[in-house]
Every structure is written in structure tokens, then in C-alpha cells.
Amino acid sequence: MPDLPSWLAPSTIPHAEKRVIGSVIRFLPDHPSTNLWAMEELSAGAEEGLVLVTDHQTKGRGQQGTRWESEKGKNLTFSVVLRAKGLESQLFDLSKAIGLAMQKALSALLPRANVQIKWPNDLLIDQKKVAGILIESQWEGSRLKGTVVGIGLNVNQTQFMPVIAPRTTSLAREAGKPFDRRGVWMCLLDHLEEGYRTFQTEGRGSLARQYLSVLYGYQEPVQIRWQGGAGKYPILGVNEQGHLAIQLPEGIRHFDLKEVEFVWE
Ligand code: BTN
Numbered sequence: 001m002p003d004l005p006s007w008l009a010p011s012t013i014p015h016a017e018k019r020v021i022g023s024v025i026r027f028l029p030d031h032p033s034t035n036l037w038a039m040e041e042l043s044a045g046a047e048e049g050l051v052l053v054t055d056h057q058t059k060g061r062g063q064q065g066t067r068w069e070s071e072k073g074k075n076l077t078f079s080v081v082l083r084a085k086g087l088e089s090q091l092f093d094l095s096k097a098i099g100l101a102m103q104k105a106l107s108a109l110l111p112r113a114n115v116q117i118k119w120p121n122d123l124l125i126d127q128k129k130v131a132g133i134l135i136e137s138q139w140e141g142s143r144l145k146g147t148v149v150g151i152g153l154n155v156n157q158t159q160f161m162p163v164i165a166p167r168t169t170s171l172a173r174e175a176g177k178p179f180d181r182r183g184v185w186m187c188l189l190d191h192l193e194e195g196y197r198t199f200q201t202e203g204r205g206s207l208a209r210q211y212l213s214v215l216y217g218y219q220e221p222v223q224i225r226w227q228g229g230a231g232k233y234p235i236l237g238v239n240e241q242g243h244l245a246i247q248l249p250e251g252i253r254h255f256d257l258k259e260v261e262f263v264w265e
Contacts, residue, residue: 001026002024007055007182008241020049021193023079028052032059035136035150038079043136048083049169051189060078060152063134064257074157075170076185079150080192084200088144092242093204095121095135096211101195102131103214105188106153110174116170119235120246120257123153124216127264129152153188155179167264181255204240212237223263226255 003009004027024047031037031054038052057077060068070077087094095231106115106123116124123131131153138145154170156178171179199207212218219231224246236245236252245255 002029003027005055007180007185010243019189019193021196022051022189023049023054024088025045025051029056030054030056030058033057033061033150034077034079035061035134035148038081038148038150039136039138042083042148046081046146048081048146050081052081053078054181057152061134061150062132062152068132068134068152069161069164070152070154071157071159075155076151076153076181076188081146081148082196083146087147087215088142091135091137091147091201092120092206092238092240094147094149094199095242096152096194096207096238097195097199098135099123100134100207102133102151102153102188103189104195105191106130106171107181108191109171109184109187113174115214117211117214118216118240118262119238125169127216128167129164130169130171130174151188153184155181155184183218187235208238217262223265224260225263226260255264 004025007239008025008027009116023261034052034054034057041050041052056075057070057071060070060077062068099117102123103115103117107113107201110125113125118124121133122129133149134149134150136150137147154168156172157170158173160168171184215235216222217235219234234247236247238244239254244260245254247253
């Protein structure tokens with residue numbers, strides 16, 4: 001295993017031994033996908049909190065079978081292995097907690113930015129995607145063996161593929177200057193650690209309230225499309241199964257991830 005690059009080196013991480021997330025960090029200069037790598041490590045018995053990072057992800061995975069493209073050496077692409085007991089029934093709450101931790105970290109890095117979560121857990125700045133989260137789990141029958149939280153954050157990349165460019169941004173684009181990845185990395189790790197601890201100690205209510213307070217389209221009409229319909233309707237919330245509640249003229253309808261998409265105007 002290669003040494004960690006300076007911006008990831010353990011000496012930069014205060015109290016590494018007391019952390020859950022980032023207690024052990026491994027780095028590879030290139031890897032197809034840190035989520036795939038983490039799934040392999042999970043199968044091999046990796047411990048809770050292991051973080052796997054690469055500087056060049058060649059087949060990054062996104063939600064619903066999409067690709068996550070990230071320019072070499074510019075961004076952050078990493079995955080965290082989680083194994084807490086009882087996660088089976090809390091996977092959507094975990095997704096909320098990670099989304100909120102990222103929202104707080106990005107707000108700390110860009111204090112004047114309007115950082116929102118687009119259901120279920122995309123991070124937006126002024127309706128442009130700056131980070132994505134892919135949570136994947138390993139099951140043994142109905143028992144959850146473990147979960148992988150994969151995060152891609154656009155840090156210093158300023159050019160994006162034409163198909164996503166109008167709806168994509170990075171910290172550097174927003175600030176008009178490059179960021180030191182060491183500082184960004186530390187900020188993310190700290191917020192993820194705090195968010196994970198809060199998730200384990202506080203009830204669903206607190207997470208739900210915070211999530212709605214930063215949810216894109218909450219109580220505001222947003223353009224959506226589903227099989228058989230389209231229009232501009234307000235989001236009312238998200239239920240315990242993680243389904244999006246939308247106020248349609250005929251009543252409230254709950255959508256799961258595959259059933260609805262946001263349409264950008
Ligand atoms: C999405 O918004 O579609 C989710 C993107 C998740 C990308 C990250 S990058 C690190 C980790 N490894 C992957 O292959 N995907 C996630």
C-alpha cells in the first residue's frame with residue numbers, strides 16, 4: 001500500500017485514535033471505484049470507520065447506475081466502511097445524517113453559499129451539484145453485514161463535461177479560487193465524524209427537522225417528472241422509508257427514487 005500523500009497524512013488528523021471515521025485511512029493513486037474497493041474490504045472483514053481514498057477514480061459509480069466523473073488530482077473521492085449495529089432499519093436516516101454532515105461542512109467552507117440537499121442526498125449550491133453520495137450495503141439474508149458510504153466532492157475542478165456542466169459546480173468555481181485539499185479533507189472528516197455520532201445518539205426527529213430545513217424544493221414548487229405526469233409541485237417531506245412526499249392536485253403522492261426525477265429549467 002503506498003504512503004498517504006501529504007494532504008492525507010495521519011499527522012494532519014488530530015486524535016485519529018479516538019475517531020470512528022478515519023481511524024484508518026488508506027490511499028491508492030488510482031482505483032476504478034473506492035466504493036468497490038470498500039465493498040471488497042467489507043467482505044474481507046474491514047473495521048468500522050476505515051476510509052479509502054483515491055486521487056484518480058477511473059470508473060466512479062453514481063446513483064442509479066450512473067457514472068461519477070472526477071478529474072485526477074483535483075477533487076475528493078473516498079468511501080467509508082460502516083458496521084454499526086441496527087443500521088438495517090435506519091439506512092435512510094444514515095443517508096440523511098451523511099447528507100447533513102456534508103451540507104454543514106460545505107457551508108463552513110463556503111460561508112456565503114446557499115448549500116442545499118436535493119433528495120435523497122445530492123449536495124447543491126444554487127441548484128448546481130457540488131457533491132454526490134452513494135450508499136451501498138452488503139447483506140447476508142436479512143442481516144446487514146455492513147455499509148459503504150461513498151462521497152465525491154468537486155473541489156478544484158473547474159471544467160465539466162458539456163452534458164453536466166450547466167448543472168455542476170465545485171468549491172473553486174464558487175469561491176473563484178482554488179482550495180487547499182488538506183483543509184477541505186479535514187473539514188469533511190470532522191463533520192462526518194460529528195454527524196455519525198449525532199446519528200447514533202439523537203433520535204429521528206432532530207435529523208428529520210434539520211434535513212427539511214435544507215431540502216431543495218421543501219414547501220416550494222419544483223419541476224418534476226414521473227411516468228404519466230409532470231409539473232411544478234411542492235415537496236412536503238420525506239417519509240420513514242425515504243420516499244419523497246409531493247403535493248399533487250389530486251392529493252399527496254409518495255415517490256421512490258426510481259419513480260420521479262427533477263427537471264431543471
Ligand atoms: C451520485 O451523486 O450519483 C453519487 C456519486 C458518488 C460518487 C462517489 S466518489 C467515491 C465513491 N466511489 C464511487 O465509485 N462512487 C462514490
